[in-house]
Amino acid sequence: MTKASVLFGLVLLLAACAETDPYKRLPPAPTPAMETTAIAVSFNTRWPEQFKCVQTVTLDFRVATRTLMGYLIVQQPGRFRLQGMSEQGLKLFDIAYTDGQVVKIFAAEEFDQKILDNIARDISRVFLFGVDASEEAATSLGRAGLVIKSNEVRPQSDGTRTMIAGRYADLDLKLVGDPPHVDFYDYQQADRSLYRVDQYEWKDFDGFFAPSKIVLRERGVQSQGPPYKLTIDISELVTRDNPWPERVFEAPKEDE
Secondary structure, eight states, X not given: OOHHHHHHHHHHHHHHXXXXXXXXXXXXXXXXXXOHHHHHHHHHTSSOSEEEEEEEEEEEETTEEEEEEEEEEEETTTEEEEEEEOTTSOEEEEEEXXXXXXXXXXXXXXXXXXXXXXXXXXXXXXXXXXXXXXXXXXXXXXXXXXXXXXXXXXXXTTEEEEEEEESSOEEEEEEETTTTEEEXXXXXXXXXXXXXXXXXXXXXXXXEEEEEEEEEEEOSTTTTSOOEEEEEEEEEEEEOSSOOOGGGGSOOOTTO
């Protein structure tokens, strides 16, 4: 074995270790036989249609770490309301998001529009992003997502791995178990990862089985900055039978 091959193997090992999180995944298990439509349904229903949750969000950015509390309301497809608080209970921001549009309801001075847009983008990646298996030219989901052009399905003993080719990007996705649950997904362009989401520590929330810890790794391409890791720790999640009122996602009127 040459020195070059040893060095290359060490680089791969270190890279793999750098991506390891100290959380528990779902046990490896095969899924039922799945075609494109079933895969899309499993992915798009990984979160309830409407819910609220309390979460601790930790951002690891270079050598700095910042933690805040998040109070999130989600309405599928494509809408959420998020309030951010400091660990001491100080209100930092309050934003509403509808189909890619961010409405600033409140923001402390340090949270400018670019920061709010980045926060909204990451929440959308985790909770709203979907795939469209229909034949229409535009997504019928009304959410951030990609239209499937082709789909390579690879059933394995530990789950189903699929590479979804979209118009402008691809999605490397792994489903585990019966019924299938999303283990991770990696959003890519030109064979380059833009971000990856791993889902850990699954539990029953109000009758809905979901991950309580989610780790998003931004590679620094779409954010146009250094890479970072975002860890979401959900402590409470409550589902809702009916859609949230429209006023939840609207900025208060000036006379209110």
